Amino acid sequence: xxxxxxxxxxxxxxxxxxxxxxxxxxxxxxxxxxxxxxxxxxxxxxxxxxxxxxxxxxxxxxxxxxxxxxxxxxxxxxxxxxxxxxxxxxxxxxxxxxxxxxxxxxxxxxxxxxxxxxxxxxxxxxxxxxxxxxxxxxxxxxxxxxxxxxxxxxxxxxxxxxxxxxxxxxxxxxxxxxxxxxxxxxxxxxxxxxxxxxxxxxxxxxxxxxxxxxxxxxxxxxxxxxxxxxxxxxxxxxxxxxxxxxxxxxxxxxxxxxxxxxxxxxxxxxxxxxxxxxxxxxxxxxxx
Amino acid sequence: xxxxxxxxxxxxxxxxxxxxxxxxxxxxxxxxxxxxxxxxxxxxxxxxxxxxxxxxxxxxxxxxxxxxxxxxxxxxxxxxxxxxxxxxxxxxxxxxxxxxxxxxxxxxxxxxxxxxxxxxxxxxxxxxxxxx
Numbered sequence: 001x002x003x004x005x006x007x008x009x010x011x012x013x014x015x016x017x018x019x020x021x022x023x024x025x026x027x028x029x030x031x032x033x034x035x036x037x038x039x040x041x042x043x044x045x046x047x048x049x050x051x052x053x054x055x056x057x058x059x060x061x062x063x064x065x066x067x068x069x070x071x072x073x074x075x076x077x078x079x080x081x082x083x084x085x086x087x088x089x090x091x092x093x094x095x096x097x098x099x100x101x102x103x104x105x106x107x108x109x110x111x112x113x114x115x116x117x118x119x120x121x122x123x124x125x126x127x128x129x130x131x132x133x134x135x136x137x138x139x140x141x142x143x144x145x146x147x148x149x150x151x152x153x154x155x156x157x158x159x160x161x162x163x164x165x166x167x168x169x170x171x172x173x174x175x176x177x178x179x180x181x182x183x184x185x186x187x188x189x190x191x192x193x194x195x196x197x198x199x200x201x202x203x204x205x206x207x208x209x210x211x212x213x214x215x216x217x218x219x220x221x222x223x224x225x226x227x228x229x230x231x232x233x234x235x236x237x238x239x240x241x242x243x244x245x246x247x248x249x250x251x252x253x254x255x256x257x258x259x260x261x262x263x264x265x266x267x268x269x270x271x272x273x274x275x276x277x278x279x280x281x282x283x284x285x286x287x288x
Numbered sequence: 289x290x291x292x293x294x295x296x297x298x299x300x301x302x303x304x305x306x307x308x309x310x311x312x313x314x315x316x317x318x319x320x321x322x323x324x325x326x327x328x329x330x331x332x333x334x335x336x337x338x339x340x341x342x343x344x345x346x347x348x349x350x351x352x353x354x355x356x357x358x359x360x361x362x363x364x365x366x367x368x369x370x371x372x373x374x375x376x377x378x379x380x381x382x383x384x385x386x387x388x389x390x391x392x393x394x395x396x397x398x399x400x401x402x403x404x405x406x407x408x409x410x411x412x413x414x415x416x417x418x419x420x
Contacts, residue, residue, distance in 0.1 A: 180304055182300055183300075213307075213311075213328075214307055214325070214328050214329055214332050215329070216329045216332040216333050216336075216391070217333060217387060217388045217390045217391045217394060218332075218336060218387065218391075220388065221387060221388050244322070245321050245322045245324075245325040245326075246325065248322055248325070248326075249322075249325050249326055249329045249398065252326065252394060252397045252398045253329065253333075253390055253391075253394030253395075253397070253398065254380055254390045254393065254394050254397065255388065255390055255394070
């Protein structure tokens with residue numbers, strides 16, 4: 001704190017609000033804002049709002065703890081700024097610079113006002129710098145959090161996308177699996193498969209694992225469980241898409257898939273499924 | 289190429305990372321497709337064991353170059369409860385969890401060299417090597 005125990009910053013900000021705002025805007029424009037992502041008028045509005053809330057908050061005299069109630073509106077404001085910038089595609093540096101660029105105009109003003117009093121100037125600059133660092137880090141934290149939320153949402157969406165059950169023919173379902181077959185996916189896959197078996201009254205389900213890069217014992221176990229569950233519902237399963245290297249690996253691993261009908265390709269499995277359902281495919285005269 | 293890489297295994301997504309890293313090493317060493325699949329599958333089994341039975345740990349992936357012989361060595365280490373009876377653990381179908389009980393024994397058949405060191409209460413180290 002300054003010599004009389006009270007920071008001069010609130011008073012200075014109040015007296016020179018317009019100049020500080022202009023300087024700050026100039027600072028950001030000179031550093032180059034992303035004109036493709038943010039309009040100048042929006043930036044001006046954000047700066048004005050921040051400065052207003054910042055002045056209000058700093059007047060309460062708490063320059064060390066930005067998690068306190070005095071700083072709540074500033075935090076909320078920065079949260080929304082950080083969130084919109086994350087969504088617009090700003091980098092973390094660009095987002096944090098919104099706050100960090102405030103240092104220059106503020107320090108300039110402090111120097112002008114307290115230039116005579118070296119000790120007070122150093123004190124004020126130190127505490128202001130600390131404060132702005134904390135606010136800048138806060139925007140980075142929100143940036144990170146917003147990103148994590150996006151990732152989490154995408155994971156969930158991917159999970160739903162990745163387990164479609166399609167009807168190939170009357171009484172024949174197919175379940176193409178792409179990617180890693182972990183417990184969570186197996187659960188969703190089993191649920192949607194069993195649901196579709198009931199809905200369509202299907203007798204045969206083809207599980208295609210062409211898109212599964214690694215079949216280890218856990219994947220095999222998940223497949224076995226799915227097949228057993230489908231069998232309990234009265235549907236037979238065929239596993240297709242077993243590539244030569246996967247076949248060899250399964251043999252070495254010692255996993256027993258002998259109880260399950262397997263085919264190399266989805267086409268083979270489909271022909272078998274049709275045969276089992278009593279359909280025959282015949283070639284008529286080609287029309288093309 | 290990079291000679292070794294250490295990956296920590298603390299969640300099931302790390303198991304996927306281990307698989308991908310091992311596959312990349314195997315591809316760079318120009319392993320045949322079948323050997324790639326074997327070493328990746330073995331890595332997947334042991335990484336999951338490290339996670340589930342060892343409570344997490346690390347894997348060190350090393351590319352070996354012995355003149356004309358090239359290979360891939362994976363060392364899985366954890367500081368979990370250890371394996372009291374290794375012979376039993378290596379038996380087909382033996383499991384303490386609810387898996388198939390084929391992971392450890394199956395992995396042994398997938399690779400060329402298999403070494404297991406375990407002390408009860410201290411942890412387990414499993415080293416597998418696949419030559420090209």
